[in-house]
Amino acid sequence: MYLEHFGLARLPFEATSNGSLYVDLPEHREALNVILFGLRSGEGFIKVVGEVGTGKTALCRAALARLGDGLVPVFLPDPALRPIAFLATVADELGVVVPPRTPVHVLKQRLREVLLDIARSDQRVALFIDEAQTMPGATFEALRLLSNLETSAGKLVQIVLLGQPELDARLARYDLRPLEQRIAFSTRLAPLAADACRVYVQRRLIESGARDPGLFTTPALSAIHRESGGIPRLINALCHKSLMAAFSEDELRVERRHVVRAIAASEGLGRWRIRPLARLRSALAPSSLAARRPSASRTTWQEPRA
Ligand SMILES: Nc1ncnc2c1ncn2[C@@H]1O[C@H](COP(=O)(O)OP(=O)(O)OP(=O)(O)O)[C@@H](O)[C@H]1O
Ligand SMILES: [Mg+2]
Known part of the structure; x- marks a missing residue:
């Protein structure tokens, strides 16, 4: 796998709800506050x-x-x-x-x-x-x-x-x-909004031992946000496949073209993301x-x- 290539200690975009990888995002912080406030009340x-x-x-x-x-x-x-x-x-x-x-x-x-x-x-x-x-x-x-x-x-x-x-x-x-x-x-x-998507990807990379949180370029992150519709599970899937695409080209950064390859390898992605009308x-x-x-x-x- 690509762990050694990118200097990672573990897979950063695993498809589990692993508590140790929780990222505090504005979209989630407000909901967390409502839960904790409601319980205290x-x-x-x-x-x-x-x-x-x-x-x-x-x-x-x-x-x-x-x-x-x-x-x-x-x-x-x-x-x-x-x-x-x-x-x-x-x-x-x-x-x-x-x-x-x-x-x-x-x-x-x-x-x-x-x-x-x-x-x-x-x-x-x-x-x-x-x-x-x-x-x-x-x-x-x-x-x-x-x-x-x-x-x-x-x-x-x-x-x-x-x-x-x-x-x-x-x-x-x-x-x-x-x-x-x-x-x-x-x-x-x-x-997730575009900013939160960037923070989410970078935090997961850092938590997984990445030395360079800028491993994904800005155009790559924009493409991931657009294609995933900001849904964390789809962001994970695209990031994982993009890392594999960059690894297969022996590149140390994920560029937009790697995301394009990841999208091509993600059958059904567009079907499951929330389309603007559904949103x-x-x-x-x-x-x-x-x-x-x-x-x-x-x-x-x-x-x-x-
Ligand atoms: N704030 C977060 N920090 C870290 N990872 C997250 C966060 N939010 C979502 N994820 C990751 O995104 C993926 C999907 O999240 P999760 O399984 O919690 O979604 P869900 O809303 O419960 O989905 P479903 O409706 O299918 O049950 C998981 O891999 C989870 O770890
Ligand atoms: Mg769930």
Whole structure:
């Protein structure tokens, strides 16, 4: 591979949401602040919506790493579960032993007991649900009931929902309006602007041991930003292939022509990036009041309701 050629210690554009490679970008910083502020405020639900590959899982891991005292983290990466399996998974994550075929009322009772124990030690649970758009409707209802549990001191569980734009469509369903009304904080993850894209590429290179953060020339970075539409996953794929193209020519810098080769080798790239029209449509989505605000990562503070 090209590691030795470019003096890298590891692959800089690996396709994992590796927490150690988190880059603090304006688009993500605002969403991270909304999550951390929402959790500190003690309100029930916080929602983060972003297109495929914009960095929701990376953001989720960054938030989990910054939780501070008073919050017990639970991370559910795959919540496509029926209500009982969902509650059993949450219980399991909290260390409750749930034998198979435990009746649902016993499961709920055990979960409530453990949540009260946590509250007695002046803590509460921060439940992060990634890929929330895949949850069945009945599981959303179980989630709402879980968020209703409280003591005089406040909620026992706070919930952060992260999902693709389909999540908004799900929550707009008539039967899910009780949950939608409980979303106290919501934010959207925008694709990276050109400057953020440059910072992102350079930071990943430095974190991977590059001696020269200017390994990609400015025209190469412009081409990567344009072709990826600012989506981090597509930026990663193009950067990786561009490095391979430069390596195959024995070059020490990535030039625009290497990116052109990378694009040619990326079948389907154009199909998956967000086209300007789709971006406009997503920005005008009726369920996102926030989308009408001009900032890169749009944030809404909705009045919390009991
Ligand atoms: N702020 C960031 N710092 C470092 N890497 C990032 C950042 N944001 C995104 N990435 C990288 O971009 C890629 C896509 O990010 P991620 O998997 O978090 O997207 P996603 O929104 O969760 O996608 P999906 O909708 O498919 O679940 C990952 O390799 C991730 O590591
Ligand atoms: Mg994800």
